[in-house]
Amino acid sequence: MNILFFLTPKSEVAYINEDDTLRQALEKMEHHRYSAIPIISRTGRYIGTLTEGDLLWGIKNQYHLDLKGAEKIPITAIHRRLDNRPVKAGADMEDLMGKALNQNFVPVLDDQKCFIGIITRKDIIQYFYKKTQQAQEDAKACCGSGYAENKKRDVASAVAFQSEKERANEKTM
Numbered sequence: 001m002n003i004l005f006f007l008t009p010k011s012e013v014a015y016i017n018e019d020d021t022l023r024q025a026l027e028k029m030e031h032h033r034y035s036a037i038p039i040i041s042r043t044g045r046y047i048g049t050l051t052e053g054d055l056l057w058g059i060k061n062q063y064h065l066d067l068k069g070a071e072k073i074p075i076t077a078i079h080r081r082l083d084n085r086p087v088k089a090g091a092d093m094e095d096l097m098g099k100a101l102n103q104n105f106v107p108v109l110d111d112q113k114c115f116i117g118i119i120t121r122k123d124i125i126q127y128f129y130k131k132t133q134q135a136q137e138d139a140k141a142c143c144g145s146g147y148a149e150n151k152k153r154d155v156a157s158a159v160a161f162q163s164e165k166e167r168a169n170e171k172t173m
Contacts, residue, residue, distance in 0.1 A: 023070040044114040048083035
């Protein structure tokens with residue numbers, strides 16, 4: 001499957017530029033209610049990911065300031081704990097899933113390593129949920145009334161097996 005199916009294009013993603021200030025980052029993250037935001041260079045390259053934690057620890061450990069003072073601090077001066085690892089547009093689903101397990105979003109880069117958008121973990125989960133629902137509906141349609149009968153039989157078998165197991169455990173005690 002092509003991962004671009006999940007892509008939220010750059011034009012629809014809130015991001016900050018590497019020369020933005022701490023205040024600009026705070027305001028953009030607050031406005032969009034993001035807990036993490038991509039950092040992009042003016043040439044479009046993905047620089048990294050800034051998280052709420054990075055901001056809080058940076059303010060606490062590096063700067064003792066108010067919002068007015070935050071206007072003078074470039075965002076690149078804030079130490080980032082770790083960046084969301086990007087994938088290239090041609091990446092496979094395994095690579096995407098491996099990164100999405102540990103990140104809220106996965107930045108997507110083109111062949112020139114320019115940021116083209118993100119794929120959210122939410123979008124991936126919704127996709128697989130819909131696929132699962134469709135597979136269940138297909139199974140019902142395929143088997144017709146036999147699906148319900150088989151399901152009842154399977155439940156009855158499981159209950160009978162559990163009862164036998166419990167009786168066997170009672171005998172050994």
